[in-house]
Amino acid sequence: MQKSRRVRLWIGAVVGAVVALSTMATVNAHAATGCGVAYTVSSQWAGGFTVNVNVTNLGDPVNGWRLAWTFPSGQQVTQAWNATVTSSGAQVTAANVSWNAAVATNATVSFGFNGSWSGANTTPASFTLNGVRCTGDVVSPSPSPSPSSSPSPSPSSSPSPSPSPQPGDAMATVAAMQPGWNLGNTFDAIPDETAWGNPLTTQALLHHVRSQGYKSIRMPITWSNHHGPAPDYTIDAAWLNRVRQVIEWSLAEGFYVLINLHHDSWQWINTYPTDSTTVMNRYTALWRQIAGTFRDHSPKLLFESVNEPQFAGTSGDDQGDQLVNTLNTAFVRLVRQSGGGNATRVLVLPTLHTSSEQARVDALSATFNALRDPNLAATVHFYGWWPFSVNIAGGTRYDSNVEQDLIAGFDRVRNAFVSRGIPVIIGEWALLSWDHTRPGIIERGEFLKFLEAVGYHARTRNLTTMVWDAGQFLNRNELRWRDQGVFDMMKAGWTTRSGTASSDQVYLPRTGTIPSRTLTLNLNGTTFQGLRQGTTSLRQGTDYTLSGTTLTLTSAALTRLAGNRAYGVNSTIEARFSQGVPWQISIISSDTPTQTATTGTTSSFAIPTQFRGDQLATMEAKYADGSGAGPANWTTYKEFWSSFQPDYTAGTIILKPEFFAEVNDGRVTLTFHFWSGKQVTYYITKSGTTVTGATG
Incomplete structure (x- = not known):
């Protein structure tokens, strides 16, 4: 941490096409001709596709080639490599580039392109190489020359060029x-x-x-x-x-x-x-x-x-x-x-x-x-x-x-x-x-x-x-x-969606009557299929109700799920959906956290805190005029862990030296926001390296 497009030769370079065509050597007038074409759609996506084309010369060697075809479904070539491609309506011609003009007998030349499509992407029905239809057979002109009087050059006298690098997919x-x-x-x-x-x-x-x-x-x-x-x-x-x-x-x-x-x-x-x-x-x-x-x-x-x-x-x-x-x-x-x-x-x-x-x-x-x-x-x-x-x-x-x-x-x-x-x-x-x-x-x-x-x-x-x-x-x-x-x-997420909810926590009071609680379901294209605690399904209408995406857990169900109502997580249920993973919901008993006065220094200061089953979400720090105190003073909400850190085991909230390094001397109001929705206000006064804290 510290914290691609594929580049292809743009098509439609008319000058390049003209040069390629004007320098193309013609095939010997009496040479046997024939070709085979493998046209492969290697990748397709909405509105676009990639094709690899392999052209095999089944006739005598050629030095300069032109492959032509007609798109049957209105496709268009947008980019190409290893060939110069020109189009006129549905008619397409791919011509050699300088380094792959020579194609020996039984040798194959390859090129590729990207195209656009809509409606259908039907494969072209036929191709021609230098004007000869590619059927996979050799076509000999009439009259056929005698082999002795006009022998075909041997492969050794007209070797295939070294295979050029072909694009992968x-x-x-x-x-x-x-x-x-x-x-x-x-x-x-x-x-x-x-x-x-x-x-x-x-x-x-x-x-x-x-x-x-x-x-x-x-x-x-x-x-x-x-x-x-x-x-x-x-x-x-x-x-x-x-x-x-x-x-x-x-x-x-x-x-x-x-x-x-x-x-x-x-x-x-x-x-x-x-x-x-x-x-x-x-x-x-x-x-x-x-x-x-x-x-x-x-x-x-x-x-x-x-x-x-x-x-x-x-x-x-x-x-x-x-x-x-x-x-x-x-x-x-x-x-x-x-x-x-x-x-x-x-x-x-x-x-x-x-x-x-x-x-x-x-x-x-x-x-x-x-x-x-x-x-x-x-x-x-x-x-x-x-x-x-x-x-x-x-x-x-x-x-x-x-x-x-x-x-x-x-x-x-x-x-x-x-x-x-x-x-x-x-x-x-x-x-x-x-x-x-x-x-x-x-x-x-x-x-x-x-x-x-x-x-x-x-x-x-x-x-x-x-x-x-x-x-x-x-x-x-x-x-x-x-x-x-x-x-x-x-x-x-690699293959499907999962349902979630507005929270995975339901906070209940430690004492007194437990009210019903609501959560908003985020279906994400799924359908809700019920609640379960372990292997036991909760009963719709008795334990919960559903109205649209509003899930209500009843008072009776929450009272049962809270058990002895000890501080912290009392039980866990899960919402199940038609696909994806279940959404776990923690049933938590808590009371408003409490804090007490303390003293310390800018390098070591911790506020005694009884969390009482709650969890810290964030902290605000303000001067008397309401502006942000400490680092990132463009906001009153400080960065978790860099400026402050809860220690649930020790029962403290630590204010970091990095926080005090950017706090002016004087009084600062801290507001601690907890996940239950409760807020607790605390006051610190900094004087040099000395810090005092109080609840009022």
């Missing part, structure tokens, strides 16, 4: 990578694989991840600490062998694998504006070695130029876009020139900051247009609407702000790339502050709604997603999910 490759998983904080860790707390990667780990349904692994790799000095920047052999070992283990498990330059982006690549020669030399030296090492590895291995490119000292993002273009272009040309499998390997190019902002997407589109390479994919990252992703500015819930941010970002890359047959990889996604080491920042039910929505909106836009997992999802030591329900929701 980048769209199909990237689609086959869904879903993907990041081996985060491992080979990208500094200085080595275990430095950031994860164990050595094992075959057992990879097998487990594969068994959970993942089809691709992104292996972020930081190379900075593992190569020698200029000018060669020789990669350490032991490091490269270890990387190769895990790549080959992954390929053997059936994974697609994506590798990159990772934290190099901010360690040294970011100095490109002021040290372009050194950075480019180092960048190309590393990729030259990586490309050479993996030149003949499986095409299921993909390369990503650089993770989250960023630059120091630019005039702005426009210049940053230009520098990313420079790096991406150098990367593609270098890898392609290394030959072997790299000639057609799918290469993945990021936007500046790996952002899905429109300007960044537009800049990457321009790079693809210039490169004219059919085997490229685009990548962006997605960590959600920032206030929700880190819990700041009151962003505690999966609300319309979060939803619209998700939809807008996914729509931008879908419209820019996928709609034209160009694959997109969401190379990293999650929420920034969802972490098992910092519980409570993101409320679990709100996170589940986010996971459900990401799965749906990515799937319906044909985006391949690779979840960022630095250990917060999968416990790699025990090979188990830290929260099985979180993984279950994520997995369900």
Whole structure:
């Protein structure tokens, strides 16, 4: 973390077509002719499709070819590669380019194109090669020349040219990578694989991840600490062998694998504006070695130029876009020139900051247009609407702000790339502050709604997603999910929708009469099928009622579910829907939290708090004039964990030194918001490094 369109030769370049046709050599007037055509639709989506065409010359060698056909359903060619294509209505002609004009007897030449369609995408009924219909047979003119008087040149005297690199199907490759998983904080860790707390990667780990349904692994790799000095920047052999070992283990498990330059982006690549020669030399030296090492590895291995490119000292993002273009272009040309499998390997190019902002997407589109390479994919990252992703500015819930941010970002890359047959990889996604080491920042039910929505909106836009997992999802030591329900929701999103609700918590008073409670169901295209506690179904009409999407839990049912009404979770029920995973609902007994006066310092201050079954959602901090106190003073709501942190075991709420570092001397009003809806007001007074706290 730090936080693709396939480029093809644009068609309709009339000058190129004229040049190609004017230089075409004609077939010998008395030569035997014949041809066969394999026309394969390798990928199709709403309004678009990709075709690979293989043309086999069954007659005498030709030097210069023209394949013609008629589209039967009004299709149009939009882009092509390895041929120059022109159209007149439904009539289409594909002519050779300079390097594939010669086709020997029984040799095959290939090209491909993207097209648009509506209504139907019917395969053309017939093709002609240089005016001769391709039937799969050889046609000899009459009179037929004597073999002795006019022998056909032997294959040895007119050899077939070396097979030119043919485009793979980048769209199909990237689609086959869904879903993907990041081996985060491992080979990208500094200085080595275990430095950031994860164990050595094992075959057992990879097998487990594969068994959970993942089809691709992104292996972020930081190379900075593992190569020698200029000018060669020789990669350490032991490091490269270890990387190769895990790549080959992954390929053997059936994974697609994506590798990159990772934290190099901010360690040294970011100095490109002021040290372009050194950075480019180092960048190309590393990729030259990586490309050479993996030149003949499986095409299921993909390369990503650089993770989250960023630059120091630019005039702005426009210049940053230009520098990313420079790096991406150098990367593609270098890898392609290394030959072997790299000639057609799918290469993945990021936007500046790996952002899905429109300007960044537009800049990457321009790079693809210039490169004219059919085997490229685009990548962006997605960590959600920032206030929700880190819990700041009151962003505690999966609300319309979060939803619209998700939809807008996914729509931008879908419209820019996928709609034209160009694959997109969401190379990293999650929420920034969802972490098992910092519980409570993101409320679990709100996170589940986010996971459900990401799965749906990515799937319906044909985006391949690779979840960022630095250990917060999968416990790699025990090979188990830290929260099985979180993984279950994520997995369900790969294929279907799940129903959710306005909350996964129902708070009840610790004492007194328990009233009925309502929740709003988010059906997400499903139908509600009832409530269950364990294996026991709750009774509609007695335990709950449903009016539209309003689910009401009755007083009687809640009284039973509350049991002895001890503080905290008394029981759990689940709403079941026609598809997807059930929605768990915790029945919780609580009272309004209480706090007491205390003293401390700016480096050590904790407010004694009796939570009484409740959970902290967020904290506001205001000066007397109502303005925000502490960091991010543009909002009164402070960032969870960075400014404050609950300690439920110790019975305190900790105010961090980072919070006090930006608080003026004097009185500050704190308002603590709890998930029950209760609010508690507390006052602190800062004088130098001394802090006092009071309830009034």
